[in-house]
Amino acid sequence: xxxxMMKTEAAIGVWRLRWRRFRKHRTGMISLVILAALILxxxxxxxxxxxxxxxxxxxDLFSRFDPPSPGHYLGMDEAGRDVLVRLxxxxxxxxxxxxxxxxxxxMVGVAIGISAGYFGGKVDNALMRFTDGMIALPLLPLxxxxxxxxxxxxxxxxxxxxSGAAGFWRIVVIISIVDWTAIARLxxxxxxxIRERDYVRAARAAGASAWYMMAxxxxxxxxxxxxxxxxxxxxxxxxSESVLSFLGFGIxxxxxxxxxxxxxxxxxxxxxxxxxxxxxxxxxITVIAVNFLGDGLQHAxxxxxxx
Amino acid sequence: xxxxxxxENISVHFPSPGGRVVRAVQDVSLSIAEGETLxxxxxxxxxxxxxxxxxxxxxxxxxGTLRFEGVPLTSRTWPAARRKIQIxxxxxxxxxxxxxxxxxxxxxxxxxxxxxxxxxxxxxxxxLVQQVGLPRDALNRxxxxxxxxxxQRIAIARALSPNPRLIVADEPLSALDVSIQSQVxxxxxxxxxxxxxxxxxxxxxxxxxxxxxxxxxxxxxxxLVEVGPREALFGKPAHPYTEALLASVPxxxxxxxxxxxxxxxxxxxxLNPPTGCVFHTRCPRAQPMCSEVVPVLEAVAxxxxxxxxxxxxx
Numbered sequence: 001x002x003x004x005m006m007k008t009e010a011a012i013g014v015w016r017l018r019w020r021r022f023r024k025h026r027t028g029m030i031s032l033v034i035l036a037a038l039i040l041x042x043x044x045x046x047x048x049x050x051x052x053x054x055x056x057x058x059x060d061l062f063s064r065f066d067p068p069s070p071g072h073y074l075g076m077d078e079a080g081r082d083v084l085v086r087l088x089x090x091x092x093x094x095x096x097x098x099x100x101x102x103x104x105x106x107m108v109g110v111a112i113g114i115s116a117g118y119f120g121g122k123v124d125n126a127l128m129r130f131t132d133g134m135i136a137l138p139l140l141p142l143x144x145x146x147x148x149x150x151x152x153x154x155x156x157x158x159x160x161x162x163s164g165a166a167g168f169w170r171i172v173v174i175i176s177i178v179d180w181t182a183i184a185r186l187x188x189x190x191x192x193x194i195r196e197r198d199y200v201r202a203a204r205a206a207g208a209s210a211w212y213m214m215a216x217x218x219x220x221x222x223x224x225x226x227x228x229x230x231x232x233x234x235x236x237x238x239x240s241e242s243v244l245s246f247l248g249f250g251i252x253x254x255x256x257x258x259x260x261x262x263x264x265x266x267x268x269x270x271x272x273x274x275x276x277x278x279x280x281x282x283x284x285i286t287v288i289a290v291n292f293l294g295d296g297l298q299h300a301x302x303x304x305x306x307x
Numbered sequence: 308x309x310x311x312x313x314x315e316n317i318s319v320h321f322p323s324p325g326g327r328v329v330r331a332v333q334d335v336s337l338s339i340a341e342g343e344t345l346x347x348x349x350x351x352x353x354x355x356x357x358x359x360x361x362x363x364x365x366x367x368x369x370x371g372t373l374r375f376e377g378v379p380l381t382s383r384t385w386p387a388a389r390r391k392i393q394i395x396x397x398x399x400x401x402x403x404x405x406x407x408x409x410x411x412x413x414x415x416x417x418x419x420x421x422x423x424x425x426x427x428x429x430x431x432x433x434x435l436v437q438q439v440g441l442p443r444d445a446l447n448r449x450x451x452x453x454x455x456x457x458x459q460r461i462a463i464a465r466a467l468s469p470n471p472r473l474i475v476a477d478e479p480l481s482a483l484d485v486s487i488q489s490q491v492x493x494x495x496x497x498x499x500x501x502x503x504x505x506x507x508x509x510x511x512x513x514x515x516x517x518x519x520x521x522x523x524x525x526x527x528x529x530x531l532v533e534v535g536p537r538e539a540l541f542g543k544p545a546h547p548y549t550e551a552l553l554a555s556v557p558x559x560x561x562x563x564x565x566x567x568x569x570x571x572x573x574x575x576x577x578l579n580p581p582t583g584c585v586f587h588t589r590c591p592r593a594q595p596m597c598s599e600v601v602p603v604l605e606a607v608a609x610x611x612x613x614x615x616x617x618x619x620x621x
Contacts, residue, residue: 011410011429012410012446013411013429014407014411017408017447198396198398198402199403199407199412202394202415202465203415203419204365205363205365205389205392206389206469207364207386207389207419207420208419212419216407217404217407220404220406220407221405301406303405303406303408303451304405
């Protein structure tokens with residue numbers, strides 16, 4: 001054995017090992033690239049508008065359903081607006097809603113579930129009865145009530161309450177509020193399984209805080225179900241945004257989102273099928289890419305998975 | 308020898324449904340000197356693991372005091388003591404986080420105690436991997452790639468990383484193959500000689516105990532029934548329970564003595580322990596007084612260090 005082989009291989013931090021494993025996951029890496037491309041695509045709305053001088057919300061009834069042409073690469077929609085630019089701007093909103101609502105709702109769910117599971121006893125009882133209560137609330141009336149809340153009464157200014165941003169945040173908050181319960185229950189059950197393992201006890205004997213235990217031992221060991229449920233949630237949130245917009249809350253036309261573009265195109269499916277295909281395809285690609293990204297993350301977190 | 312750990316009148320009780328109380332450990336006093344190995348032996352349910360967890364700071368005692376290096380352990384003094392008292396568990400498969408590479412696992416007590424920088428902790432992990440005799444490339448691998456014996460070596464390395472003075476070993480060999488047991492046992496001996504550690508060695512395997520320990524404490528139903536130097540206790544047990552325990556060790560080449568030494572019946576429930584001497588329900592020497600008067604732990608005739616709690620010690 002040579003002298004260099006005798007030396008112990010240098011130890012590498014756990015995050016670098018995870019990144020190494022993630023890089024080996026081909027579909028995960030491809031998904032990361034696709035998602036990056038999608039983000040670039042939706043951000044390209046600004047230079048496109050500026051370069052081509054297009055107003056995405058300006059209707060032009062003389063050019064309804066125009067086919068693709070130079071300057072309007074994907075043609076015009078039923079109100080004579082540029083489809084490509086609207087897809088880009090709608091994508092900004094849909095992706096942001098999807099990611100933000102999933103992250104906020106997911107983090108609330110993980111925090112509640114892990115606290116309930118880890119601390120147990122009274123904390124568990126209180127948090128889980130609260131969760132049950134949220135699950136028991138009928139969804140649609142709740143959404144209508146939340147959608148009808150007058151933001152000026154909550155201390156926001158008139159200007160903000162009427163702006164598009166208010167609609168955007170309203171929808172993020174509404175979806176986050178109703179969408180964390182499933183994750184909370186899942187995380188609680190998974191935490192209960194891990195809590196009494198000897199490696200958690202060993203860390204406790206060494207003086208670890210509850211926070212350390214949750215972050216270092218429990219979260220990585222329950223990452224698989226969390227990631228699966230997060231990736232499924234992103235797709236669902238993008239679609240529920242369109243449902244909410246259809247009900248008149250949140251993203252209201254003329255501001256586009258993939259969800260409301262898809263909704264509008266439903267009635268036109270025979271005359272202009274392309275208008276449904278574009279946003280549908282983009283939602284599809286996003287959901288698939290997020291799912292494969294989740295696969296890659298699972299692979300990175302679970303050293304036993306082989307590929 | 309200076310005293311490292313002193314266990315003084317420790318009791319651990321658990322509430323049980325119906326308002327009753329499980330007395331898992333009842334009024335146990337013991338001490339461990341520096342560099343000494345004390346074995347805690349007894350049947351399952353005797354409270355030996357519970358007492359071990361109390362010493363490791365995982366199970367607060369219901370009453371009694373732990374004194375470490377002369378300092379009583381309270382919520383204020385525990386944090387500093389934690390790095391000097393480490394624990395090795397029985398099941399090497401549950402003891403290591405499957406999602407954590409070996410380097411981080413070994414360095415974990417250092418990270419928790421905020422000792423050193425991340426580079427110095429990794430260097431310590433590299434040093435320990437070699438010290439416990441693991442393959443050189445172990446550091447960046449995960450627990451599932453190792454056998455039970457190797458995992459127990461990793462668990463020992465983790466326990467050694469903050470330079471502890473006392474290691475609580477909760478049946479560290481009983482989940483391992485017999486051929487591996489002696490290797491891990493030798494490793495434990497080796498590091499003890501090198502570092503001058505003390506062990507609280509919890510075991511039901513008296514053959515293993517005979518190889519490693521200096522003193523033996525026998526627990527029955529949460530009570531300390533006999534304690535003494537290994538040779539004295541194994542050579543001339545004073546308590547009938549210890550006698551029976553020793554007689555029940557199977558040995559190759561020895562015909563099983565018929566009935567001799569076999570303990571009658573099952574251990575009574577710790578929810579409802581017998582009155583008087585807890586062992587009287589199964590004791591061959593039991594007399595009427597045994598069910599009434601609780602025997603005190605006192606020195607066996609002529610030997611100060613060897614104590615037993617029996618009205619009719621031999």
